[in-house]
Amino acid sequence: MAVQSPAPSRSRKPASSRKSLRADAQRNRDKLIEVAAAAFAEHGVEASLEEIARGAGVGIGTLYRHFPTREHLVEVVYRREVELLCAAADELAQRERPDIALEQWMQRFVGYIATKRGMANSLQLLYATNSQLFAKTSGMVPQALHRLVEAAAAAGLIRRDIESGDVLQALSGIYSAPNSPDWRDRSRRLVRLLMDGLRSGASKKPRKAN
Amino acid sequence: MAVQSPAPSRSRKPASSRKSLRADAQRNRDKLIEVAAAAFAEHGVEASLEEIARGAGVGIGTLYRHFPTREHLVEVVYRREVELLCAAADELAQRERPDIALEQWMQRFVGYIATKRGMANSLQLLYATNSQLFAKTSGMVPQALHRLVEAAAAAGLIRRDIESGDVLQALSGIYSAPNSPDWRDRSRRLVRLLMDGLRSGASKKPRKAN
DNA sequence: GATACAAGCGGAGGCGCCTCCGCTTGTTAT
DNA sequence: ATAACAAGCGGAGGCGCCTCCGCTTGTATC
Numbered sequence: 001m002a003v004q005s006p007a008p009s010r011s012r013k014p015a016s017s018r019k020s021l022r023a024d025a026q027r028n029r030d031k032l033i034e035v036a037a038a039a040f041a042e043h044g045v046e047a048s049l050e051e052i053a054r055g056a057g058v059g060i061g062t063l064y065r066h067f068p069t070r071e072h073l074v075e076v077v078y079r080r081e082v083e084l085l086c087a088a089a090d091e092l093a094q095r096e097r098p099d100i101a102l103e104q105w106m107q108r109f110v111g112y113i114a115t116k117r118g119m120a121n122s123l124q125l126l127y128a129t130n131s132q133l134f135a136k137t138s139g140m141v142p143q144a145l146h147r148l149v150e151a152a153a154a155a156g157l158i159r160r161d162i163e164s165g166d167v168l169q170a171l172s173g174i175y176s177a178p179n180s181p182d183w184r185d186r187s188r189r190l191v192r193l194l195m196d197g198l199r200s201g202a203s204k205k206p207r208k209a210n
Numbered sequence: 211m212a213v214q215s216p217a218p219s220r221s222r223k224p225a226s227s228r229k230s231l232r233a234d235a236q237r238n239r240d241k242l243i244e245v246a247a248a249a250f251a252e253h254g255v256e257a258s259l260e261e262i263a264r265g266a267g268v269g270i271g272t273l274y275r276h277f278p279t280r281e282h283l284v285e286v287v288y289r290r291e292v293e294l295l296c297a298a299a300d301e302l303a304q305r306e307r308p309d310i311a312l313e314q315w316m317q318r319f320v321g322y323i324a325t326k327r328g329m330a331n332s333l334q335l336l337y338a339t340n341s342q343l344f345a346k347t348s349g350m351v352p353q354a355l356h357r358l359v360e361a362a363a364a365a366g367l368i369r370r371d372i373e374s375g376d377v378l379q380a381l382s383g384i385y386s387a388p389n390s391p392d393w394r395d396r397s398r399r400l401v402r403l404l405m406d407g408l409r410s411g412a413s414k415k416p417r418k419a420n
Numbered sequence: 421g422a423t424a425c426a427a428g429c430g431g432a433g434g435c436g437c438c439t440c441c442g443c444t445t446g447t448t449a450t
Numbered sequence: 451a452t453a454a455c456a457a458g459c460g461g462a463g464g465c466g467c468c469t470c471c472g473c474t475t476g477t478a479t480c
Contacts, residue, residue, distance in 0.1 A: 021457090021458090022445085022446055022447075022456095022457060022458065023446070023447090024445075024446065024457095024458075024459090025446090025457075025458060025459090028458085028459085048435085048436060048437095049436080049437075049438090050435085050436060050437080051436095053460090058459075058460075059459060059460030059461055060436095060437085060438080060460075060461070061438090061439080061440085061441095061458095061459065061460050061461065062458075062459055062460065064437090064438065064439080065458075065459080068438095070437095231427090231428090232426095232427060232428065232475085232476055232477075233476070233477090234427095234428075234429090234475075234476065235427075235428060235429090235476090238428085238429085258465085258466060258467095259466075259467075259468090260465085260466060260467080261466095263430090268429075268430075269429060269430030269431055270430075270431070270466095270467085270468080271428095271429065271430050271431065271468090271469080271470085271471095272428075272429055272430065274467090274468065274469080275428075275429080278468095280467090
């Protein structure tokens with residue numbers, strides 16, 4: 001039994017991340033994640049880490065202390081984006097009519113996925129060594145979609161003979177289609193098409209407001 | 211139809227590689243491959259390309275002209291080693307008693323494979339884009355083994371109720387075993403063990419020379 | 421041999437990766 | 451407020467990647 005160091009009496013501030021960081025460190029960390037998310041979206045996972053550090057206004061050393069490898073950073077960004085995406089589902093559900101909420105979320109989902117292709121490699125690395133992490137995040141998306149579909153169906157705004165798993169599969173068909181140059185418009189049209197299909201057997205005729 | 215450049219009357223020297231290079235270029239290329247093979251064996255595929263260039267006594271630019279990416283170099287080295295390995299089978303078959311030839315070749319085979327683990331990633335990249343290349347080289351090894359096994363069996367020096375595919379599988383068990391620190395000795399012992407098993411049902415008692 | 425020129429060379433230069441460690445600053449205890 | 455110190459910072463430095471282009475050299479032709 002090794003003697004442990006004094007262990008300061010800390011008891012406050014779980015703050016926003018698991019380990020209580022010093023306030024400035026937490027700020028830097030958040031900023032790095034934010035800038036990294038933008039950089040990965042724009043340049044793919046190969047974005048320059050030094051540039052990310054510069055963009056966040058910190059030294060390269062700080063980036064590396066927080067995220068010892070590129071993969072760590074990619075993973076954190078990925079997870080945050082999945083969480084944001086799923087949080088958006090609930091927010092939309094509160095603000096919009098259920099079918100509108102579903103459609104807008106699906107639009108956002110396909111847009112989101114598109115930028116994540118490049119992450120696949122990095123993520124696979126962690127996949128192999130840390131699978132439970134994935135189990136958690138990858139479950140969140142189907143659940144969010146499920147809630148939206150159920151709500152829309154319960155409101156009679158989409159047909160009932162379809163379940164959320166079917167919709168997810170349809171979506172995956174949309175985003176995994178060969179990405180042509182006009183890819184962005186195409187997937188937007190396809191989501192609309194899918195939504196019209198869903199509405200076509202609804203019990204209520206959707207009008208404007210609720 | 212684009213106008214082609216004059217196309218000099220060349221007709222000599224297919225030399226050792228596909229395209230007739232200038233003599234000095236060919237020398238450099240060969241040297242690079244040789245040095246790279248050693249470097250990959252020692253440091254894995256992440257070996258420094260600059261160091262390889264230095265070791266070959268050429269500039270880094272020369273390396274990159276011959277092998278535009280690391281993967282190209284890895285692939286060429288890999289292919290050459292497979293070819294050398296298979297050529298060694300025939301040579302051994304001529305020089306040694308068939309069972310000895312088989313054993314020595316198997317020893318060489320497992321030693322060779324061990325160094326190639328790290329290449330897997332690089333090779334997979336090319337695998338995806340250029341599969342026929344693989345079909346060719348990956349077929350050579352089973353064929354070489356097959357010849358050796360057949361010869362030994364025909365000479366009555368190993369049992370006949372085993373075919374070369376079985377032996378290959380046994381070998382793959384040996385080299386894919388978790389590589390412990392004493393890995394090298396262990397696999398050597400295992401090959402000997404395998405060989406004794408093969409001999410145990412032979413029709414002739416193996417003595418020394420033929 | 422001399423000439424001409426395409427083929428080939430090589431290394432400087434610009435960028436990115438990552439480590440290391442002396443300096444700064446937030447936090448805690450007084 | 452002040453002191454003390456751990457936590458955190460940042461960027462210089464060393465290395466590797468890869469490109470670019472002016473210089474060298476092998477080869478063909480006469």
